[in-house]
Amino acid sequence: MPSANRTPRLRAARRIRFSGAMHVSFNLAADLDPALKSAALAAGLPDAAAFTPEIRTADPKHGDFQANGTLGFAKARKLNPRAVAEQIVTALPASIRESYDVSIAGPGFINFTLKPAMLLAWLRAYSTPAALTAGAASAHAGQTWVVDYSSPNTAKQMHVGHLRSAVIGEAICRLLTFTGAKVIRDNHLGDWGTQFGKLIYGFKRWADPVALATDPIEELERIYKLGHAATPDDSPELDEARRELVALQNGDPESVALWKKFSDVSLAAFQQIYDRLGIRFDYNLGESFYNDKVGRVYSELLGTKIAEDSAGALVVFHDEHPRFSRNTERPNPFMVRKADGASGYASTDLATALYRTEHFGAHGIVVVTDFRQGDHFEQLFLTVKKWFAAKHYRLPELHHVTFGAVTGEDGKALKTRDGGTIKLKALLDEAEERAFAIVTEKNPDLPESERRDIARAVGIGAVQYADLSQNRSSNYVFSWDKMLALDGNTATYLLYAVTRLHSIFRKLNLPAGDTAQESAASPLETSAELTLARKLAKFPDAIRLAADSLRPHFLCLYLYELAGEFSAFYTSDKVAVDEAPVRARRLLLCSRTLLTLETGLHLLGLRTITRM
C-alpha cells in the first residue's frame, strides 16, 4: 500500500503551499457578502439584484458567520425562505465551499462554519503585528482625524470625573491609528474665561509661596476657591476680579505672566497623570488659543446670515429643528457672542472646528465629553454644517462621543466646586496599592521593584478597563471596589492570560510568541483548539465594530472572551506535549493568542507584562 500512503501526504503538502500562496482576507466575513450576492443571481432568483445577504458573526453554536438576508427577501416576495436559502447555497462558488461548511437552519438562516484548514491558513497569514496592522489599516487609510479629549480646566486638579474622557479618548485614538488614520491628539484645555479673574484676584491676596513650590496645583485650587468665595455676585470684590480679567485680556504683562504660570503648572501636573495612563498629546490648544480667532467666526456667521442679533447677543437659531427653533416656548439659541461682547465656548468651539479643518486638514473630528454637553454639540455641529456649506469649506465628519457622568453615592454628578471629590491621582495611587498587596500575596518571591512594576500595570489597567468595558451612556455611581476590582471581567484576567502565555514560552526556552516551529503543525483537531482558533479569527470583526462605532467596549468584550477561550484551552489541552506536530500547532495557537491579546490591550491603552 505504499501509493495509498503516499498520495494523501502529497496532497497535504500541496494544500499547505496553496494556502500560503492564496489570498486570505483579513476580515473573512467580507468575502461572503459578494459571494452570496452573485450566488443569488446565478441561482436565477426573481429580483435577485435586490438581495442583501446580511452577513453577521454568529453565535458559535451555529457557526462562524450567518446570512440573515434570505428571510426578509423571501417573505417580501411570498417565497419559501428555506427554498430560497437552498437555491443560494447550491449556487455558491467553489471557493466558499472549500473554506466553509455551509448549512441551512431554522426558518432559513444560512450558517457558515470555517473549516479547520481555512482557520489554520488565516492564522498563518496573520502571524505578526505588522500583518495585523496591514490587514486593519484599510478602514481609515489616508485620513486625518483630530481627537479632542481629556480637556480639563487649568488651575484645578483632575478628579474621577475627568477619567472617562481621557481613557476612552486615548483608546479611540489608538483604534483610529490602527485602522489607518493619522491621528492628532488635541487637549482642548479650559484655560480662558471669567474664572481667571477670580483666580488672579485670589492669587494676589493669598498665594503661599511655599505651598506653591511643593504642590502648585493644589495651591492654585485653594486660591481659586478662596477667590470664588470672596467675590459673590453684585459685590465690589467681583468688580475687582472682573478688572483683573480685563487686564489679562488686554495683555497686561503681569497678568499674562501669571496666567502663563498657571497654565505651565497645570500642564505639568496633568502630564503626571497622563504618563500613568499612557497618554501624550500632540497639541494643547486650549480655549485661549482661539481668543484671536473668534472675530472671523462672528463676521462669517453674520455675513452668511446664519447668526443674528437677539437681545444684544449674537445667536444662531435652527428653525428646522424641533428643539433649537425660535418657535418654541423657551427658545434655546446657540449663543455665539454674549450681549457684553465677550466670547463664550460656542464661539471658541466654532473657531476650533474651523482651525482643525483648515490647519490640520481633518477628515474627522471626534470630541469626547459627557452627555450633558449633548445639546451644545448638536447645535455646534448644525451650525458648522450650515457655515461650512455657505462658505464652501470642506465638511469633516463630526462625532460627539458621549458617556454618562460619574456620580457620588447620592446619584448626583460629582462637581469640582463641591468639596469631597475624589482626585484622580488618589484613585490611581489606591489602584496601584491594592494591586501591589495582591501581587505580594500571590508572588512574594519576586523582587519588590518588579512587584511595583506589575502593580502599576495591573492597578492602572484595572481602572482603565473598568471605564472602557462598558458602553453605557447613563451615569454610574463611583465605587472604589468596582473601579479597582481585580476578579472577573477585569484587566487582571486579561493580563493573567498574557502572563501565562509568556510563561509557556519561557518554560520551553523559546522567544515569546515564537513562530519558528509552526511549519510542523498538524491540523487543528480538539474542540478547545478549534474554539480558540475561531475566536482568534474574529479579531478583525471586533476591531471593525469598535472603530466604526467609536466604542472601545466591543474590543474589551472580544478580548475578554478570547482570554476565556484561551483559559479553557489551557486547562483542557496541554501545550508542552511530546508529539512535535501537536505541540507545534498548540504553540501556534498560543503565539497568536498572545499576539492578539497584547495588540488588543495596547489598543485600549493598557500596558502588558510578562509575569505577575
Next chain:
RNA sequence: GCGAGCGUAGCACAAUGGAUAGUGUAGUGGCCUCCGAAGCCAUUGAUCCGGGUUCGACUCCCGGCGCUCGCACCA
C-alpha cells in the same frame, strides 16, 4: 413646562432587528502529584408597565412610570 439619555437576575454589566437574552460578582457543588488555582467545570436567578410595526423586538415607533441631565449671556 419642553427636551435628551438611561431603565435587563440581589448587585454590576453585555447583546451591529435574528435562533434557547449572554457574562461578572454574590450563593451552591466540584477540580491543584501534571505547562501559573489572579484559573477551570457545573448550577440557581432577569428584559419597568401598556400598545404598535415586523416572518422575527432588550433593540424600532407611540403612550405611561422612574432615575439622571439640559434648557440666554458659566464652560
